[in-house]
Amino acid sequence: MSRPVDLGTPTTRSFDDHNPPSQDLIDDCVHCGFCLTTCPTYVLWGEEMDSPRGRIHLMKTALEGESLTDEMAGHFDACLGCMACVTACPSGVQYDRLLEQTRAQVERNHERPRAEKALRAAIFALFPYPRRLRAARLGLRLAQRTGLDGRLRRSGLVERISPQLAAMQKVAPTLGPREPLPELIPPHGERRARVALLTGCVQSEFFPQVNAATARVLAAEGCEVVVPRAQGCCGALSSHSGREQEAQGFARATIDTFEPLDVDYLVVNSAGCGSAMKEYEHLFAGDAAGGVDEQRLATFRAKVRDLSEVLAELGPRAERHPFEITVAYHDACHLGHAQGVRDQPRELLRGVPALRLKEIRDAAVCCGSAGVYNILQPEAASQLGEQKARNVLDTGAELLVTANPGCLMQIAASARDLGRPIAVAHTAEVLDAALRGVDARTFVAERT
Incomplete structure (x- = not known):
C-alpha cells in the first residue's frame, strides 16, 4: 500500500501546500506563443486556455487564489501531456513538470462528476x-x-x-496467444551487456509479442536478459494522470524489484513507461518522507534506457536479412519529446537491408493516444487520430512503426475508421523479423 502523504496546512487557495506548481517554473514562461502551433488542443480548438501558455496562466491564477472550477479543471484535463511545447519552447519552460504538479492538485482538490469519477476509478483499478x-x-x-x-x-x-x-x-488490438518469457535469456555469442527488461502492464498482456521480440533482439545482439517475475506497473499511467500516491507506490515497487539486479541497463520498450521512470525524482519531489532517497533514485534512473538507446549504443553485431518494405516511423511523444530519443530508432530501421523509411508530415503532433486520454477524451482523441492516420497513409508506407503500445492501437484504429487499414508494428518487431529472416510481405499481412 502507498504511504499517506502529508498534504500540509490547508489554504484558501485552489491548491494545497503539498508540492503546488512552482512559481519559479511558471515565471519562466514569457507567453511568446512559440508553443501554440505545436499544441494539439490549441490547433483543434483555437482556444487560448487550451494552449500551454493559457494553462500556465490558469496555474498562476489558482496559486493566487482563483477557485478550481469545473471549467479550469477541464482545461487541464484536455491537455494530452504530449510535451511538444517543451520541445518548441525557446525559454526552456518545464511544462511537463508543471502539468504533473497541477494534475496532482486537481485530483486531490477537485470534485469530479460522479460518472467521470467512476470511469477513472475503473480505469485505474484495471490497467x-x-x-x-x-x-x-x-x-x-x-x-x-x-x-x-x-x-x-x-x-x-x-x-x-x-x-x-x-x-x-x-x-483494442486483435489478440493472439501470450508469449511468456523465461527469467533469464542467454546472449548469442560473447556477452556484451547484462540487461533487465521491463515487461509492463498493458504491454505484457496486450502486446506480449513485443516483449518477446525485444528479448530476442537483445539476446541476438549479445545481451544477457533478465526478466523478473515479480515486476508490475511502473506507475506511468498514474503519474501522468495526477494520481501521485498511487504512482509513488508503483514506483517504489519497481525500484525494489530491479534495484538488486546486477545489470548494466534497465531496458524499456514503452515510451510512456521510459519517460516516467527517467523522472522518478520528480515524482517524489516535495515529499520529504519519500521513502526513496535521492541517491537511490539517481542510481536507478541512470540505468533506465529505451530499447533503441541500448541497441544504438552497442552497435549492430547480428546479421540483418533484407526486409523489403516501405515503413513510416511515428515518434511517440514520450520518446521523442519527453526523452529526446529520435535518431536512434531511425538509425536502427535504416540499418535493415531493403527497408525504405518514410517521414510523416506534422510528425511532432500527438496521435491522440496519450496514455488513457483516448478513453477520457474520445472526441478530441478521435480527431487527432484521424489526422495522424491520414498523414501516415499519405506517405504510401505499407507499415507504421512506433515504440509505444498506445500509439499502435490509436493509429491502427483511426486508419480502420478511414476505411484504409494499415499494418502496425513496434520497432523491436521489425528488427526481430529482419534478424530472423521473416518475409516482409507475410509480416505485413499478419498485422493488417
Missing part, C-alpha cells in the same frame, strides 16, 4: 494491474474469436451506452 488485465484479455479474446466484438461495434450499442467504453473497444 496498472497485469493479473486483472489478463482476466480482461481472456474475455476480449473470446469476444474477438466468436465475432461478438465486431457485432457489438457495428451495432453502435456500446457507443450509445458510453462513448468512453466505445473508445476503449475501438482501440
